[in-house]
Amino acid sequence: MHYDYILAGAGCAGLSLAYRLNQHPELRQKKILVLDKNLKNQNDRTWCFWVQGSTPFDAIAHKTWDNIWFHHAAFSQKFNLAPYRYQMIRGLDFYEFVLNDLSQNPHITIQWGNIANLQSQAQVASLELDNQAITADWIFNSLPPTMPEKRPNFHYYLQHFKGWVVETPQAFFDDSTATFMDFRIPQQSGEARFFYVLPTSPTRALVEFTVFSENLLPEAQYDEELKKYFQTFLQLSDYQIVEQEFGIIPMYDTSFATRHSPRILNIGITGGRAKASTGYTFMNIQKQSDRIIASLLNNQHPFYTESAWHRFQLYDSMLLNVLKNHRKLAADVFRIMFERHPLPRIWRFLDEKSNFWEELQIMASMPPLPFLQALPQVLWR
Ligand SMILES: Cc1cc2nc3c(=O)[nH]c(=O)nc-3n(C[C@H](O)[C@H](O)[C@H](O)COP(=O)(O)OP(=O)(O)OC[C@H]3O[C@@H](n4cnc5c(N)ncnc54)[C@H](O)[C@@H]3O)c2cc1C
Known part of the structure; x- marks a missing residue:
């Protein structure tokens, strides 16, 4: 079988791109194959992100907050996000929404099975689905990346987190406000540790313990930290855990190559879309989909141009270097940002849309030596 495009992996990146292809009057006529080994019928993750304006997935937003709390032992403040908002999308809602959309198009086939052996030649790309060879003009690969070979002076942090969705018998949470980062918990040098509290109703919230560090913690410790946070900061004892999630996001400053081979483009985490200093990925995946669609339309190939190096990679690497060398706590760096800068400037900076003057203002507010x-x-390096 030969296709115009194969989406190898139907997670966030594969389905985001498939959805965008299916929205375009010309590209939706292409013969497209969407593949994954999992049926995508589990709520295996929840995405949150700040955003301004509309996104293709607003219709399935599970919750939107106009306000956030930022907490640090030395500074706590509630912020109004306008003109931005903080938005939550449940994985299962996203998978169902996109798979349903794709299933309406007779040019799109969705198949479940194990993918292996991705290869490209000059004019054609191929893979094996459960040992059966399939070819395409272009393959978009989002299968999990392999760990890159470690290079000196590059940083290989992980963002790892465990979240509990809890229900309370009585109204407890203020669901108009998300806790974006709560750094009041004890910090270890060389790491960052914080909580998210994401209330979706007065009786329900996702509470997530998050760590930036080079190694994972012993499994039981995530639950212990969650329990402690409920006791000490939320002061909540009457709750039931109704869902749990665990995740690991690479925060590497040696980026994964977008180009897998001449006819295969890496997308999503594998295509280096996780931001090295924060782990936020969802909106970067949407931006990558935009650029791929534009390149397919304008250049008849998906390889959009990306500068090999840009200044935001330098900022991300500097933060990781400061952390790794125990020069300053990440909690203090984020505190300075939230204490001294207007939120839109922070979001623009983290979205890599700020101008050099704004970046200089942020840099100048940091302790210079680290x-x-x-x-x-x-x-x-
Ligand atoms: C629990 C969790 C929560 C997250 N929360 C946020 C968040 O709040 N905000 C944010 O910006 N980012 C978040 N992220 C990071 C990022 O947005 C997600 O990891 C996102 O799903 C990455 O998309 P992806 O397509 O690269 O990978 P995935 O969504 O993981 O998709 C990869 C797909 O490949 C399939 N696959 C793997 N191996 C094979 C194989 N051999 N054959 C066939 N199929 C295969 C998998 O089944 C999967 O569907 C989170 C990550 C996790 C794990």
Whole structure:
């Protein structure tokens, strides 16, 4: 069988791109194959992100907050997000919404099975689905990345987190406000530890313990930290855990290559879409889909141009270097950002849309020594 496009992996990146292809009057006529080994009928993750304006998936937003709390032992503040908002999409709602949309198009086939052996030649790409060879003009690959070979002075942090969705018998949560980052818990040098509290109703919230570090914690520790947070900060004892999630996101500053081979483009986490300093990925995946669609239309191939190096990678690497070398706590870096800068500037900076003047203002507000020490190490590596 030969297809125009194969989406190898129907997770966030594969389905986001498939959805966008299916929205386009010309591209939706292409012969498209969407593949995954899992039926995508589980709520295996929840995505949250800040956003301004509309997104293709607003219709399935599970919750939207106009306000957030930021907490640190030395600074707590509630912020109104306008003109942004913080939005939550449940994985299962997303999978069902996109798979239903794709199933209306007779040019799109969805198949379940194990993918292996992705390869490209000059004019054709191929893979094996349960040992059966399939070819395409282009393959979009979002299968999990393999760990890159470690290089000196690059950083290989992980964002790892465990979340409980809890229900309370009585109204307890203020669901008009999400806790974006709560750094009041004890911090370890070389790491960042914080909580998200994401209330979806007065009686229900996703509470997530999150760590940036090089190694995972012992499994039981995530639950212990969650229990402690409920006791100490939420002061809530009467609750029931109704769902749990665990996740690991690579925060590597050696980016995964977008180009797998001449006819295969890596997308999603595998295509380096996780931001190294925060782990946020969902909106970067949407941006990548936009660029692929534009390139297919304008260039008849999906390989959009991306500068090999840009200044935001330098900022991300500097933060990771400051963390790794125990120069400053990440909690303090985020506190300074939230204490001294207007939120739109912070979001623009983290979205890599700020201008150089805004970046200089953020840099100037940081303690100079830790970042000056990091700079030569990340520049000359
Ligand atoms: C629990 C969790 C919560 C997250 N929360 C957020 C968040 O709040 N905000 C944010 O911005 N980012 C978040 N992320 C990070 C990121 O947005 C997600 O990891 C996102 O799903 C990445 O999309 P992806 O398509 O690259 O990978 P995935 O969504 O993991 O898709 C990869 C697909 O490949 C399939 N697959 C793997 N191997 C094979 C094989 N051999 N054959 C066939 N299929 C295969 C898998 O079944 C999967 O469907 C979260 C990640 C996790 C794990």
